[in-house]
Amino acid sequence: MAETQTVTASNESSGSGDPPQKDVRESVLPQIAIPLLLVASFVLFSFLAPGLFFTGTNVRIIIASQATLLVLAVGATIPLRAGDFDLSIAAVMVLSASLVAAMGNMGWPLAVIVLAVLATGVLVGLINSFFIVGLELSGFVVTLGMLTLLAGISNLVTGGETLATVPVEIRDLTNTRVLGLPLAVWIGWVFAAVVLVVFQRLPLGRYLLFLGGNPTAAQLAGLRVKRLRTGALVSSSFLGAVAGVLLAGTLGAVDPGSGGGYLLAPFTAAFLGTTMLHLRQFNVLGTLIGLYLLAVVITGLQLLGVAVWVADVFNGAALVLAIAFARVLELRSQRNIRRTTTT
Amino acid sequence: MTPVLGVRGISKSFNSVRVLDGVDIEIPAGSIHGLVGENGSGKSTLVKILTGVYTPDDGGTVDLWGQRVTFPIDAGSRGITVIHQDLGLADDLTVAENIGITSSFGTRLWWPLSWRRERAVVLELCAKYGLRLDPRARVSSLTPAERTLVAVLRALRKLSDDSGNQLIILDEPTAALPHDESRRLLTILRGLADSGVTVLLISHHLQEVIDVASRVTVLRNGSVVGTYETSETSTTDLVEKMLGYSIGAFYPDRGTPEASAPRLSVRGLTSDLVHDLTFSISPGEVVSVTGLAGMGQDDLPQLIYGSKKKTAGLVSVDDRDLRSSIADAMRAGVVLVPANRHRDALWTAGTAQENLTISFLSQFTHSRLLQPKRERAFTRRTMLEYDVRPPFTRQLMTRFSGGNQQKLVMARALHLGPKVLVLHEPTQGVDAGAKKALFQLVRDAAAAGAAILLVSSDFEEVAHMSHRVLIMRHGRIVEEFQQAELTEDRLLVASQQDTPRTQKELV
Known part of the structure; x- marks a missing residue:
């Protein structure tokens, strides 16, 4: 009310010129909180572990170690932006890696292996969509089931053993150094950049956002809601499969039971990312910075000699704190709204 | 005392x-x-x-x-x-x-x-x-x-x-x-x-x-x-x-639509809540459907827009039959302004701009990339044109009053250049000033040749805005009023004629 009235006066005179533009988004601090934390933790560990943490080698290791997780996290961000959950992507990744190793064992040609694995990812996405979009079941529950189902298939494919039969071409390719970093990292960044452009510069990115915000309104506004949701779920599974190929390549050996370790981090990173740019909006940049923040803290703690269990405790706590932080910011901005619009 | x-x-x-x-x-x-x-x-x-x-x-x-x-x-x-x-x-x-x-x-x-x-x-x-x-x-x-x-x-x-x-x-x-x-x-x-x-x-x-x-x-x-x-x-x-x-000054002059072939025709439209509805609307004509709460009229907007499936009957625009799908309705030029704007029209956590342009975002692209400046300039122009206050393109929807939110919903609908504009309780929770502005917009759209279907429970606006009014009771159209015979009281009486008990003891 107050706002409306103050504006009216200045508006009436400015029919042709620019209307007063006020940036009404939330204050800057919450938006840069996560990047600040990233820088702060980097500086902190540089002091706590002098000569160990802030070295070219260590920074390279941190970045290289996140290549597969990065693709996974970007993948998870896509359905999240459209309001859906895909918990199964970590399992898609492990299954894909297992398939790479198993097919390598059988001596299949490289191109066939990669195509078959990526097709598997798309197939899983289509199955997820059939239940989530077609039958309108809870994505959380469907992909939780899919996660366990795929873990079982991974065991079937590998016979339950760690396979070191990843084709050597894939191993070499992913580990080739380009500008000091393995190719896997660059591949991850390329996928992230593509999704970033889609989110920020294509109408598609806005459609997903609107859909995630209010699916009913999105449908009535003429968006092809079912196609968008299906597309998002298929994309995430596809990226899960890409991550699988990278995982197999970078590690050289595939443990079919390793999916659990990758389950949480992509979501933690994505939720940390919602506190950046626009509040409560999933975005690629936020996801990336969230991911590197997690990596820096965990690597730092490990260099300080902290026990292994700390990583899990930190990952779990970070997820809960990330959504709590986003919620607090949301409540705060709602309070501001109430203060400015009393009737 | x-x-x-x-x-x-x-x-x-x-x-x-x-x-x-x-x-x-x-x-x-x-x-x-x-x-x-x-x-x-x-x-x-x-x-x-x-x-x-x-x-x-x-x-x-x-x-x-x-x-x-x-x-x-x-x-x-x-x-x-x-x-x-x-x-x-x-x-x-x-x-x-x-x-x-x-x-x-x-x-x-x-x-x-x-x-x-x-x-x-x-x-x-x-x-x-x-x-x-x-x-x-x-x-x-x-x-x-x-x-x-x-x-x-x-x-x-x-x-x-x-x-x-x-x-x-x-x-x-x-x-x-x-x-x-x-x-x-x-x-x-x-x-x-x-x-x-x-x-x-x-x-x-x-x-x-x-x-x-x-x-x-x-x-x-x-x-x-x-x-x-x-x-x-x-x-x-x-x-x-x-x-x-x-009140005379409150509602715009409704004009006289030129006699022409119907733009929207509905024949035998049936769903679980409505039965065998038949009517048509000419270009420039405002036809209202009203009745007491729960008489089926609230089903009509979504049936015509295709977001709810009809069980029988035909809906056609300019003699082209529509399938029960939003995409088909939109292609034929049907645009809906839904009743519950928070639930059905807006992403309230989004900005004015994001809500305004969502239905025609591709207009602001150049070789598939969004052109933020063009989109922003359009939004700013539109907000001034529709007198949305404050005209801040990046203000969150929740911060606008109900009337200004509805102006944005209306601006989005009208920018699509509707041939058939379906308005469902368009002035609910809207202040008097915005109401007046919205009525003028409806009037202008009709003058531009749109066929307007107004589904509203507000007898006053129905009586003052429409060229014709259809009264629904228990899922059927039971009465039709021409402009000359429209008064609020008549609509009220017609709406409840068959209600079992009437009480006259009130002084």
Whole structure:
């Protein structure tokens, strides 16, 4: 009310010129909180572990170690932006890696292996969509089931053993150094950049956002809601499969039971990312910075000699704190709204 | 005789915006007093001061039963209670249980309570006010008017426990009631007043206020326009006092559509809620569909827009039959402005710009990439053109008033250049100024050749906006009015003609 009235006066005179533009988004601090934390933790560990943490080698290791997780996290961000959950992507990744190793064992040609694995990812996405979009079941529950189902298939494919039969071409390719970093990292960044452009510069990115915000309104506004949701779920599974190929390549050996370790981090990173740019909006940049923040803290703690269990405790706590932080910011901005619009 | 309530010079400001300005009201004992005004005129602020939610600005006074009171008012012990539209009843419990619960069943938390005594209390209350209610009946089995009655009795019991003084404020008690039920309720209110209870009745139904209250106070922009004897005023009179200008000036001239082939034709349209609807609308024509709540008319917009599947019948635009799909309807030029804008039209956490352009984002692309500057410039231009205030493209939707939100929804719909514009309760929760602007937009769209289907329960706007009106009862179109024969009263009467009980005992 107050706002409306103050504006009216200045508006009436400015029919042709620019209307007063006020940036009404939330204050800057919450938006840069996560990047600040990233820088702060980097500086902190540089002091706590002098000569160990802030070295070219260590920074390279941190970045290289996140290549597969990065693709996974970007993948998870896509359905999240459209309001859906895909918990199964970590399992898609492990299954894909297992398939790479198993097919390598059988001596299949490289191109066939990669195509078959990526097709598997798309197939899983289509199955997820059939239940989530077609039958309108809870994505959380469907992909939780899919996660366990795929873990079982991974065991079937590998016979339950760690396979070191990843084709050597894939191993070499992913580990080739380009500008000091393995190719896997660059591949991850390329996928992230593509999704970033889609989110920020294509109408598609806005459609997903609107859909995630209010699916009913999105449908009535003429968006092809079912196609968008299906597309998002298929994309995430596809990226899960890409991550699988990278995982197999970078590690050289595939443990079919390793999916659990990758389950949480992509979501933690994505939720940390919602506190950046626009509040409560999933975005690629936020996801990336969230991911590197997690990596820096965990690597730092490990260099300080902290026990292994700390990583899990930190990952779990970070997820809960990330959504709590986003919620607090949301409540705060709602309070501001109430203060400015009393009737 | 001292008045029950004497309000003198009460003002209230929020953030230096004055929402109440020197309000005076006096209500004699045992009377029904009406309080009317547009949304945002200060009615609810006044009620909140009377019930102690707000403390008024310094300078005003309130007397209750001849005693000066301090602020915030301790409403309960002073004998004031409010009954909101949401009655706060537990549907699965009995009448006696609901009536006793706020009075702790006349006992303490850990003490046994006597249901026999509770039932006797209810019967005694009923006898006192000349009412009939079965204390053992479940609230869910009662008619809407009887439920309101339960809430009133509960309040009366609480008040007589506390102080013996009784001033009941009813906030829109008939808003959700069918016509005959509200008549019953009003008769009952009259009875209450005759037995000494004082009632302050807030209602948008001006005719009801005139029928039942003895005097009515009109608020506009936080000030009292005046208090009038209901025997000496009329609904038109009250509306003009509420608005501050004559109602004739409020609605645009509706023009005459040129005779031509129908743009929208609906033949035998059937769903689970509507049956065999047949009508057509020409370019430039505004056709309204109205009726009492729940008569099926609310199904029509989504059936035509294709977001709900029809079970039979044909919908065609310019002789092209539509499939039941939104995409097909949009391709044919059908655009919907949905009734519940928060649920069906807006992403409230998004900005004005994101909500405005979502239906035609690809217009702002160059080689598939969004051009933010172009999109922003368009949004800014549109917001100025539609007088959306404030015209901030990046302001979040939640921060706009209902009227400004609806202007944005309308701007989005009109930018699509609709051939058929389906408006579903387009002015619900919208202030008078925005309403006026929205009506003009509808008028302009019609003048530009759109066929307009207005589905609305607001008889006033239907009577003033339409070229033709179709009345629905129980899923069927039962009557059609031409422009010349349109009045609010006629629509009201036609809507409820077949309702089983009609009550004429109301004075």
